[in-house]
Amino acid sequence: MRAAAARRVKTGRRRPILADTPSEQDERLETLHSYNVLDTEAEADFDDIVDLASKICETPVSLISLVDEKRQWFKARVGFEPQETTLDQSVCSHAILDGDFTEIPDMGADPRTVDNPLYVGDPRVKFYAGAKLVAPNGQPIGTLCVLDTKPRTLTDFQRQALQTLSRHVMMQLELRKKIRIEEALRAEMDHRVKNSFQTIASLLRMATRKVQDPDAKDVLALVERRFGAVASLHSELMGQGGKSKVQAASYLEQLSKLLAAGAPGHVTIFCEADPGELQAAQASAVGMIVSEFVANSIKHAFPEDRAGEIKISLRRQVETDGWLLECRDNGRGHGGTVAGADSTGLGRMLMSTATEQLNGRLTTDFGADGALMRVCFRA
Structure with a gap:
């Protein structure tokens, strides 16, 4: 004091x-x-x-x-x-x-x-x-x-x-x-969904290995491809901050990496896309078509481990305000159809449904130098 x-x-x-x-x-x-x-x-x-x-x-x-x-x-x-x-x-x-x-x-x-x-x-x-x-x-x-x-x-x-x-x-x-709370919740949701994807994918692979029936194997493989496309779409949507649109180039790049990981060593997959956005539903349909074409090519176009390439491109069509999806390979053995890799007809049905979802038009061209599929749809 x-x-x-x-x-x-x-x-x-x-x-x-x-x-x-x-x-x-x-x-x-x-x-x-x-x-x-x-x-x-x-x-x-x-x-x-x-x-x-x-x-x-x-x-x-x-x-x-x-x-x-x-x-x-x-x-x-x-x-x-x-x-x-x-x-x-x-x-x-x-x-x-x-x-x-x-x-x-x-x-x-x-x-x-x-x-x-x-x-x-x-x-x-x-x-x-x-x-x-x-x-x-x-x-x-x-x-x-x-x-x-x-x-x-x-x-x-x-x-x-x-x-x-x-x-x-x-x-x-x-x-x-x-915003911070929403980002934390989105990250937690993303983490849980990815864990669920991984669990289901593992179960599908285990089931495929145990099944002997060829038709059942084809169906399980189709489900696994579809599941992988959905997982890629989810990842891209989360990267867009929860928006209902995805960047076309980024989404196709993710999907092609997933498909390439499951392709045999003698098949190379290339992918390119113009800048632009796709609605989530459009991206889902495109993913379905691409996945089935790639699977069909891998199974039928390159017999006896013949080396080959599969090319996927998505281009903007300014004159029609739309998109052109092209899937092509340089192999043989499609048998004049792009019905999908399975023998049950489900692949063909999925591709037809996906084209309808896009309000698009699907055309094919097969020859000695490979297969070409085109899908035109509006943006």
Whole structure:
């Protein structure tokens, strides 16, 4: 106590008054931390807000101040160099205890701020006004504030504008939080679906090895191909952030890699596509057609391990605002049909159904130099 008194005599000032701890501090801090915003990089949306607040209120300093347990950290700032300060320099820690808006015309005349280092030292701040940042659960996490180096007051319009901008800050924080939660849920869903895909694919392979009937083997192989195409489509859709469209080139690349992994060593698969988007249903149908053509070629076009190539291309048709899917090989042995690799007719039925889903037209051309299949459909 004597040492403190001696310091007061020597310095001529008292220690800064720290704000009281909020009554629901644990919940308030939990709310603040749920936004995952502390110590993040600057963002233009928040920088624009403080710049606008400074201009509207005609103050040299504007801050988005987030009051943590032992510091205040600034998500955005104009006219103020530090990224954070201790709470003994924080006016915002007092402001979050008041109503929705706090205005201190002269910090030298207010007991909460008369000994604040920002007032008694550089930059000699004398005016403060702050609109609370209030989360949907009612917890204050900080303020949008403006500061000046001379005593003053704001106009009614400036006060209203500052409060409106503070609500906009919370909208931005809430938006980022919801996006982060949705991404986490999407990632969890993706993980579970992929695990399910892997489990089912393993069961299909096991069943195929145990079955002796050729027709049954063909059907199981067809199901496995269809399943693989669906898995590729799912992966591409998840990569598009949950949109109902996929990038044609990326999707076909994934599908061709899957088909190439199951192809014998003497058959090479090439794939190319123009830039553009496919609806999910269109991509599913295209995947079905491509998978069946490739399987048919592998089974019939290259007898006795004859080396060969299968080429898949998907091109935009500007004149018809559509797409042209071409599947070709340089082998022999299709037998004049592109019925699919199975002997049950299911492959032919699936390809016909897929073409109908595309509202497309399927044509084939077979010769000594290989097979060619074309499917035209509108975008």
